[in-house]
Amino acid sequence: MYALTVDRRGSRTAPGALAMSEHRNRFDSDLPRPVLGWQISAGDELQALYDTAQDALTAVLALVDDQDWHVGLGIGAVNMPLPNNVNEATGPAFVAAREAVTASKDTGYPAVRGTAWASHAQAVLTLASAVRQRRTRAAREATDLAEQGLTQQQIASTLGIAQSSVSRRLSSALWSQEQATHPAVLTLLQLADGTAEAS
Numbered sequence: 001m002y003a004l005t006v007d008r009r010g011s012r013t014a015p016g017a018l019a020m021s022e023h024r025n026r027f028d029s030d031l032p033r034p035v036l037g038w039q040i041s042a043g044d045e046l047q048a049l050y051d052t053a054q055d056a057l058t059a060v061l062a063l064v065d066d067q068d069w070h071v072g073l074g075i076g077a078v079n080m081p082l083p084n085n086v087n088e089a090t091g092p093a094f095v096a097a098r099e100a101v102t103a104s105k106d107t108g109y110p111a112v113r114g115t116a117w118a119s120h121a122q123a124v125l126t127l128a129s130a131v132r133q134r135r136t137r138a139a140r141e142a143t144d145l146a147e148q149g150l151t152q153q154q155i156a157s158t159l160g161i162a163q164s165s166v167s168r169r170l171s172s173a174l175w176s177q178e179q180a181t182h183p184a185v186l187t188l189l190q191l192a193d194g195t196a197e198a199s
Contacts, residue, residue, distance in 0.1 A: 001035075001049060001193065003074040003089075003097035004054035006063060007105065008044040020046065031051025031059045036086035047086050049078065053189035057125075057182065064129045065140070075114030075121075075192040099189070114192050121188035124181050125183050131178045139173035142166055146175060 008023070020143045022147040027038040027046065030077040041047040048058040056073060063069045074097025079090045096113035103111035109129045111191035112122035145155045152170070170176070189194035191193065 001077070001078045001091075001093050002053065002189070003047070003049050003076075003078070003093040004034075004056065004059060005041065005045060005047045005072045005094075005097040007070040007101050009068050009070060009166065025152070025198050027062050031062055032097075033085075035090055036082060039086050041087055044100070045174070047087050049082075049089060049093070053193065053195070057185055059137050061128070061132065064110060064132050065135060065144075070093075070101055070104040070108075071110035072097045072099070072104050073110060073112045073117050075112065077191065089131075094190070112189075112192070117188055117192035118155040121185055121192055124185045124188060128178050128181045128185065131174050134149060135173045139169045142169035143173050143175050146170060169198075 020043070023037045024040060024046055031038075032050070034055070035051045036049035038046050038048045048059075050059065060071055060073060063071050068100055068121045074095065076092035076096050078093050083089055091116070096118070100113040101109040103113070105199070108137070109126045110120045110122070112125060115185045132143075135138070140144070141159060142155055146152075150158065152163050152166045187196060191198060
């Protein structure tokens with residue numbers, strides 16, 4: 001399974017950064033639904049548990065785009081039966097998530113911990129995250145809509161710009177190249193969790 005622990009950047013220096021219940025509510029509405037929902041696990045941390053690599057990856061990338069969080073993804077077993085609250089859950093996945101969020105504070109990128117495959121997943125995820133974090137606001141407007149499945153013509157209409165401008169924004173954002181990393185990350189996450197086998 002996939003345990004996510006996230007730590008608010010600058011929470012000790014930024015006024016208002018610790019409105020954690022508001023962040024938790026936003027995660028509940030904006031991120032994929034976890035099997036154990038987001039809860040405040042410490043003063044400036046939130047935690048959740050996912051059971052699919054796709055949902056975990058979607059959540060991680062959304063948090064990368066937020067640029068307000070250190071993101072730790074722990075992969076491994078979770079003690080059963082699951083409790084009602086993620087803060088009561090235990091197991092190797094949560095230990096790995098704690099190690100991962102600590103590592104993320106050192107690198108500035110999401111960290112993945114667990115089996116040997118987790119380090120491979122982290123390498124590709126770091127590359128995708130670096131590309132996403134370097135996008136301009138204009139480029140992010142276009143890529144956000146592209147991720148929702150809109151065509152370039154629909155994006156142009158939504159943003160009130162020419163289709164050629166959309167194409168330039170997506171190109172400068174390395175949109176297609178970054179999207180091409182997602183299947184690789186998913187496979188590596190599944191290998192780390194034992195839900196896929198190496199061929």
